[in-house]
Amino acid sequence: MLIQQLANGIAIGSVYALISLGLTMVYGILRILHVAHAGIYALGAYVGWFSFRLIGDFWLSLLIGMAGSALAGYFVQRYLYSPLLHLPRIAPLIVSIGLFIAMEETFRIIAGPHTLTYNARVGLGDLSIGNFQLTETQILILFITGLILVILWAILTRTRTGLAMRACAMDAETTSSFGVNVNAIIAINFLLGSAMAGAAGVLIGVYDNQVWPTMGSIPAYKSLAIVVLGGLGNIPGTVLASLVVGLAETFFIGVVAIPFPRDAVAFIAMILVLMFRPYGLLGKA
Amino acid sequence: MMSGYLITILITVLVYAILAHSLNIITGHAGQISLGHAAFFGIGAYTSALFYTQAGVSFWVAVPLAALVAGLVGIFLGIPCLRVRDDFLAITTMGIGFVVEAIFLYIPFFGGAMGIGGINLPHWFGREMTKSEYFFLILIVFLLLLLLDRRLGRSWIGLAWSSIREDEQAAEAMGVDLVRFKVLAFVLGSSIAGLAGGFYAHFLTFIMPQNFGFGQSIVILCMVVFGGIGTRWGPFLGAIILGVLPEISRPIMEYRTLVYGVLLLAMMRFQPGGLLGEESILPKMLRRFQSHSSEKG
Amino acid sequence: MVLLRVEGLSKEFDGLKALDRVSFTAEEQEILGIIGPNGAGKTTLFNVITGVYPATGGEVSFRGDSILGKKPHQISRLGIGRTFQIVRPFPNLDVETNILVAYGHRFYPHLWNSTLPFRQPDIQKEIDALIESTGLQPYAKQLAKNLPLGIKKRVEIARALALKPRLLLLDEPSGGLRFEESVQLMDLIRKVRDQGISVLLIEHNMQVVMDLCKRIVVLDHGSKIAEGSPEEIRSNPRVIEAYLGKEG
Numbered sequence: 001m002l003i004q005q006l007a008n009g010i011a012i013g014s015v016y017a018l019i020s021l022g023l024t025m026v027y028g029i030l031r032i033l034h035v036a037h038a039g040i041y042a043l044g045a046y047v048g049w050f051s052f053r054l055i056g057d058f059w060l061s062l063l064i065g066m067a068g069s070a071l072a073g074y075f076v077q078r079y080l081y082s083p084l085l086h087l088p089r090i091a092p093l094i095v096s097i098g099l100f101i102a103m104e105e106t107f108r109i110i111a112g113p114h115t116l117t118y119n120a121r122v123g124l125g126d127l128s129i130g131n132f133q134l135t136e137t138q139i140l141i142l143f144i145t146g147l148i149l150v151i152l153w154a155i156l157t158r159t160r161t162g163l164a165m166r167a168c169a170m171d172a173e174t175t176s177s178f179g180v181n182v183n184a185i186i187a188i189n190f191l192l193g194s195a196m197a198g199a200a201g202v203l204i205g206v207y208d209n210q211v212w213p214t215m216g217s218i219p220a221y222k223s224l225a226i227v228v229l230g231g232l233g234n235i236p237g238t239v240l241a242s243l244v245v246g247l248a249e250t251f252f253i254g255v256v257a258i259p260f261p262r263d264a265v266a267f268i269a270m271i272l273v274l275m276f277r278p279y280g281l282l283g284k285a
Numbered sequence: 286m287m288s289g290y291l292i293t294i295l296i297t298v299l300v301y302a303i304l305a306h307s308l309n310i311i312t313g314h315a316g317q318i319s320l321g322h323a324a325f326f327g328i329g330a331y332t333s334a335l336f337y338t339q340a341g342v343s344f345w346v347a348v349p350l351a352a353l354v355a356g357l358v359g360i361f362l363g364i365p366c367l368r369v370r371d372d373f374l375a376i377t378t379m380g381i382g383f384v385v386e387a388i389f390l391y392i393p394f395f396g397g398a399m400g401i402g403g404i405n406l407p408h409w410f411g412r413e414m415t416k417s418e419y420f421f422l423i424l425i426v427f428l429l430l431l432l433l434d435r436r437l438g439r440s441w442i443g444l445a446w447s448s449i450r451e452d453e454q455a456a457e458a459m460g461v462d463l464v465r466f467k468v469l470a471f472v473l474g475s476s477i478a479g480l481a482g483g484f485y486a487h488f489l490t491f492i493m494p495q496n497f498g499f500g501q502s503i504v505i506l507c508m509v510v511f512g513g514i515g516t517r518w519g520p521f522l523g524a525i526i527l528g529v530l531p532e533i534s535r536p537i538m539e540y541r542t543l544v545y546g547v548l549l550l551a552m553m554r555f556q557p558g559g560l561l562g563e564e565s566i567l568p569k570m571l572r573r574f575q576s577h578s579s580e581k582g
Numbered sequence: 583m584v585l586l587r588v589e590g591l592s593k594e595f596d597g598l599k600a601l602d603r604v605s606f607t608a609e610e611q612e613i614l615g616i617i618g619p620n621g622a623g624k625t626t627l628f629n630v631i632t633g634v635y636p637a638t639g640g641e642v643s644f645r646g647d648s649i650l651g652k653k654p655h656q657i658s659r660l661g662i663g664r665t666f667q668i669v670r671p672f673p674n675l676d677v678e679t680n681i682l683v684a685y686g687h688r689f690y691p692h693l694w695n696s697t698l699p700f701r702q703p704d705i706q707k708e709i710d711a712l713i714e715s716t717g718l719q720p721y722a723k724q725l726a727k728n729l730p731l732g733i734k735k736r737v738e739i740a741r742a743l744a745l746k747p748r749l750l751l752l753d754e755p756s757g758g759l760r761f762e763e764s765v766q767l768m769d770l771i772r773k774v775r776d777q778g779i780s781v782l783l784i785e786h787n788m789q790v791v792m793d794l795c796k797r798i799v800v801l802d803h804g805s806k807i808a809e810g811s812p813e814e815i816r817s818n819p820r821v822i823e824a825y826l827g828k829e830g
Contacts, residue, residue: 033375080554090318091557093375094510097320097503098549105543221383221499224376232372264387267380274377275365441689441696448683451672457654458632458664460687460745469693 004132005250011138013246014145015207017239018200020223020230021152022073022193028169028233029189031089032081035096037197038220039103040076044069044198045205045215046107049118058120058206062144066198073194074187082186100220108213115210118202137207144203148196149239155192156235165189169233218263225266229273231280241281245269292416298528299423300485305508305520306430307477312506313515314443315470316450317367318375321382322505325475327497329355329482331389334401334492344407348483355479356472363471367464374471382499389494400493404486416488423484430477435517446470450515507549513559522560583610585780586631586749591640593623593630593804600626602804603640608749613771613781615795617788617815619824622801624784625667628751631782632664633657644749659687663742664751667784669734673727677718677737680726681709684744709744716740716770732763739770743779750774751782756790768794792816800824 019041026034048065052058080099084092127134134142156162167175168185176182200219205211226245230237245266253262273281308322329351336342336350366377389395406414407422414422437443445466448456457463486492508527513519527545534541558565586608593601601623608614616624629635631642633654642650649657658664663684671680682700685708689695713722718740721733729737735755742750755771756764768790775781785791791798792812800808800815802824808815815821 027372031372033372080550084554084557087557088316089372090312090316090514091553093318094506094553095550097506098546098551098553101503101546102543102550103546105540105546109540109543221379225380228373228376261387261391264384267384270380271362271365271377271384274373436699437697439699439701441686441698441700444679444683444686444700445690445696447675447679448672451674452670454634454654455666455670455672456683458658458666459684459741460655460658460690461683462653462655462690466690 006247007132007134007138009247009250010243011141011207011246012250013243014149015141015200015203016219016223016226016246017242018145018148018196018203019219020226020238020242021235022190022197023223024227024230024233024235024238025165025169025189025193027227028235029165029172029186030081030085030092032092033089033096033224034081035093035220035224036076036099036103037073037193038216038223039100040069040073040194041197041201041219042107042211042213042216043072043103044194044201045118045211046111046201047198048202049116049205049211052118052120058122061120062199062202065202066195069198069201070191070195073190073197077187077190082183100216104213104216111211111213113213115212117209118205118211119209120206137203141203141207144199148199152192152196161185161188222263222266225270229266229270229280231282234280234282237280237282244281289416292420294529294532296416296420296423296488298525299420299427300481300488301505301508301528302521302524303423303427303430303481303484304478304505305512305524306427306434307474307481308505309474309509309515309520310434310437310477311470311474312509313520314438314450315446315467317467317470318372319378319471319474319502320375320506321378321380321385321499321502322474322478323497323499323501324378324382324385325355325359325478326482326485326501326505327385327389327492327494328358329479330486330492330497331395331401331482332479333483334404334486335395337405337487338401338403344405344487348480348487351483351486352476352480355482356476359472359475360468363468363475364464367467367471379499379502382497382502386494386498389497395494398494400491401486402491404490404492406487406490419488426480426484438517442466442469503549504545507545510549510559511552513561513565516559516561519559519561584608585610585645586782587641587643588627588631589641589643591627591630591642592638593626593635594638599804601630601637604801604804604806605640606799606806606809608780608782610748611775611778611780612797613775613783613795615791615798616782616784616801617786617791617798618801621803623804624801625753626804627801628664628753628782628784631657632662632751655687655690658684658745658747659691661746661748662751663745663747663749665735665738665742665753665755667753667757669731669738671726671729671734671737671741674725676723676725677729677740678709678713678722680737681712681741681744684741685709687745712740712744715773716743717766732759732767735759735767736770739767739774743774747779749780749782751784753784754786755783756785756787764790 023034023037026032044065047068048061051064052061080095081092084095124136124139126136127139156166164175164180164185168182172182226241227238229241248269249262249265252265304326308319311317311319332354333347333351336347337344362381366374390398406419445461448459448461449463449466453463508523509520511527512523531541556565560567584607589605590603591601592603604627618624630637633652637650641648644660644662649660672683685705686700689698713719716736716739718736721729726734726737755767759767771781771794783795796811798812798815799806800821807820807824808818
């Protein structure tokens with residue numbers, strides 16, 4: 001029972017991590033609250049669903065979904081955020097909210113308001129040992145997020161690009177004085193972060209077996225809460241916060257029956273943490 | 286006598302105008318981003334509705350109580366959020382909006398999804414107010430708020446807010462207590478939103494959690510942004526245009542939200558000052574027109 | 583008389599020692615120069631004195647009272663004004679209003695006083711006088727963001743003076759200025775001192791420092807490596823090494 005809850009919590013928490021990492025990376029480098037990131041996530045799910053319909057292969061549809069999201073993220077950065085960086089930070093935030101609303105509506109108008117089933121299977125089958133059970137999609141989620149996190153970690157710590165990304169997040173001005181092309185680094189940030197969001201969209205689409213226009217609404221708020229919990233811009237903190245929220249949701253809802261929807265858990269946790277650890281779980285003043 | 290339909294639109298626009306101006310105090314004057322303004326609107330509406338329907342308190346007491354409770358919640362939530370970095374307020378207010386809506390929806394005391402009904406227009410001279418009279422009552426309140434806004438803008442408080450909006454670090458080096466003045470703006474704005482909520486509840490006669498969700502917060506923000514953040518008349522203009530737009534856009538009902546989103550995006554991307562902002566189209570045209578006519582004269 | 587006493591002041595960022603047990607004093611009515619190569623900890627020193635960063639150790643007292651742990655707005659109200667290395671006047675306010683913000687420091691602590699209107703004839707008179715004495719009359723109604731750098735720096739000084747300070751911390755006032763501009767600014771700083779205000783001056787331009795200051799403190803890698811008159815500093819081997827080591 002306990003192990004089962006743990007596994008469910010980690011599975012859902014790792015998807016949260018995939019969504020929130022892009023958000024925290026964007027905040028780290030541009031100090032923008034990228035609300036439309038959740039739109040990019042939903043876009044990934046739609047592109048993935050559509051390509052799955054066309055070609056019928058889950059793995060390929062996952063890659064196409066990620067590519068679609070990455071491209072969309074890049075365009076958002078290039079044509080919407082970059083021109084607004086000299087303005088007060090409310091400007092890109094409002095653009096981001098407007099874009100998010102417009103994206104959701106576009107999904108609804110093009111693909112219809114109803115849910116579309118995303119019944120992708122890779123033929124792994126479910127795993128059950130006694131009472132403990134992992135569904136095929138849970139295994140997929142754990143495997144794919146694990147793989148992506150390892151790749152991201154390797155990029156950030158083992159490559160020159162990753163070093164430049166971390167340096168830019170600390171101080172873009174100084175980094176550019178060392179001859180690093182900051183604009184390219186920003187673009188790579190968006191490409192990577194958006195691809196991860198796209199992967200999360202596809203995985204949730206398959207996990208819930210559906211894709212729908214407002215599937216980004218709750219992740220939009222929740223991932224922001226997670227990013228604050230992790231300490232805005234802090235990558236390890238974000239992974240930790242994602243797992244904490246995923247576990248808290250499964251435990252509180254599964255064990256203690258609180259009269260709230262599970263989606264409020266992240267916010268209650270965030271407000272509590274802000275009162276006692278204002279810079280997030282791993283943040284520093 | 287005005288028609289019922291017209292008066293409904295007028296009252297709605299006025300309530301939005303009060304809301305937009307209250308958000309303008311927080312976001313326009315003090316430069317703090319709140320994404321959960323509708324929560325305080327809702328707290329006001331529910332406070333007034335509950336006092337009125339459960340405790341039998343009259344409208345004239347229930348509505349000020351709405352402002353008071355919204356303001357107190359503002360203090361309680363504002364202090365932890367405003368103590369830390371600026372971006373936290375945007376996210377936590379969004380979270381507050383989410384949690385407040387969930388409380389209304391899931392706790393039976395607040396009526397759940399069915400909301401609260403049986404809230405009536407105020408009584409005076411031994412009878413119920415007509416809608417037209419109610420409109421003038423709200424109009425007077427709105428005008429008083431504009432006066433208060435103007436007075437504050439000319440006071441040291443207004444100056445302290447401007448300095449915080451412009452540059453927090455420089456402001457505190459000049460003796461401005463950041464937390465005090467940010468919390469003051471947040472509490473004042475929240476409290477006025479609560480007042481608007483009280484008026485709205487007695488006009489709608491029944492309220493539901495959905496009236497006060499994130500979407501509503503965005504509509505209010507949209508009005509401020511559209512008219513011009515921090516300008517004196519911008520929020521009012523925004524409330525008029527975006528308050529009437531849904532009525533005249535019934536034929537394109539299907540695309541209304543899309544239009545909202547695109548409008549918000551395009552406005553900030555190309556006219557970040559809003560319609561009345563200093564470097565925007567409207568004031569520029571006005572100035573050109575003025576210089577043009579003075580050349581002639 | 584000692585106005586500001588800094589004793590064993592330390593500040594660490596993530597284990598990096600930005601300030602390491604720095605001690606010095608500033609007397610009444612003197613201009614004390616603070617110099618050192620890039621990254622020596624000069625601006626960090628200002629930020630710790632004015633309460634922007636908490637110190638990791640040591641003590642700072644102003645007119646005999648400890649000010650460590652106080653917030654920037656409290657410290658400024660005690661009579662310590664400052665400017666910033668990268669100028670930051672309030673960009674969308676005009677020069678007059680920029681100065682008024684600082685003038686308001688006596689109203690902000692009381693909520694009721696804060697509700698009073700800030701445009702008042704007697705206050706205006708004082709502001710006008712300050713604008714005149716800092717040579718800003720031609721710019722009084724212009725938005726700060728539209729002014730040239732030299733004038734922006736002047737606005738920052740005027741704004742700090744509106745705090746009626748006993749001590750002024752100036753962070754590289756001549757940085758980025760043309761020669762004539764910096765000469766004019768130095769005249770202003772002398773004038774400030776003659777009004778009885780002490781000045782802590784961070785400066786890169788050696789000629790300016792040697793000219794203005796009777797005493798100079800030299801920082802390198804967060805530590806004080808020398809203190810003395812311009813002549814002593816000029817001939818101090820550690821100072822020469824610190825500078826040459828950096829640049830050579």
